[in-house]
Amino acid sequence: MAEAEKTIEIEVLRYRPEQDATPVLQSYRVPFTDDMSVLQALQYIKDHLDGTLSFRWSCRMAICGSCGMMIDGKPKLSCKTFLREYHLARLRVEALAHFPIERDLVAGVDDFIVKLESIKPYLIPKEPRRLEQGEYLQTPHQLEQYEQFSSCINCMLCYAACPQYGLDSKFTGPGVLALLHRYNADSRDGGREQRMELVNAEEGVWSCTAVGYCSEVCPKAVDPANAVNQNKVNSARDYFLRFLRPRGTSK
Amino acid sequence: MSPPRNAAVSGRRPYMRSMNGWWRRDPFFVRYMIREATALIVAAYALVLLAGTLCLSQGEAAWNSWLAAMRSPLSVALHVLMLVAMIYHAYSWFEIMPKTMPAMFVGGKRVAAVTITMVGLAAAVAAALALFVVAWMLRP
16 A cells, blocks of 8 residues: 655745735645655745745755745745755745845845945955965965854854844844954955944944854854954944044045 | 835835834743843842942941841842842843853864853852852951
8 A cells, every 4th residue: 555645735935916915825735745845845835836835045055045935934045954854844934034025035135235245345456466375375264263254154053043133133143244244354355444433333343242143153163253243342342442543544 | 124126116015014022922931031030139239238338338237137137038148149130140141141252262262152151151150159268268
């Protein structure tokens, strides 16, 4: 006798701006196998049950950062979360918290992109080198100062975990500040002065109250809370040191 | 957030969800709120000790009445509650401490967050014990 097909109920918070005044829950029953991710379940819904469901995805292997969503209230990558963790229970998915819902599981990320651009997320060389001078060298210890922060995939789970960002979206936020620190902490970079203005601003590190959930949900162990909070020390140092510097040397 | 530039054409109508009751949504946020709330109890106890110091400066009678107030059953019960709150606060404080410091290296290896937390907690326990020993040796 064939084993009865196992299924799981998936509740999706749907929002279709042309027809829904507010988001509504819709339930789907999806076949369940041990190796199925939440993303695969959503793809099953779109392919077999309801083609109107919208969600973002790309790589299916936790490196593109597209498929972040709230799964049973927690920010997670849907490709890295498996149905077996929820089997027998119902599972609820919702667009990333603290962002506007654009449609269904698609969050509006315009604010994040603007902030990401603002921190100059690229190396600003300390000393320009000509090609014949060779590459910029770095010791393993220098690499270790920023390596973890360079693992960020811009998935924005940390923003969905940050109540301070949810309460006031002017806050630059964990992920972007971690990337800012990634460049400031790089021995080859000389852009620190340009970025400190963003760190020191009220919307910079000082809007953080060390909740620490951003680091908890990060799928890449970036530890954004660490980047933000050690920059409170840098910002305070910056503030006091400018009284010692000759006038006109800092902004 | 300002409405999308071509909202009328694209049909965009982003929906913002409410933050009401946000701290009840996740046990992590509840623990955070307890950490923040117990800080107020730490501050309150500093005021209790300050009151004691003021009484001490007012002479023996004032000091003795403060001591008597501290020995009342209500005060003892409050002390037990405050002790629990302070222990939780100390624990949660040292738990978040590794996040507030730059990476530490000992002998070329990075010190683990849990080691920093444990060293902090051990220092707090040692300081508390030292205080008890001194208080015990100075007892009348």
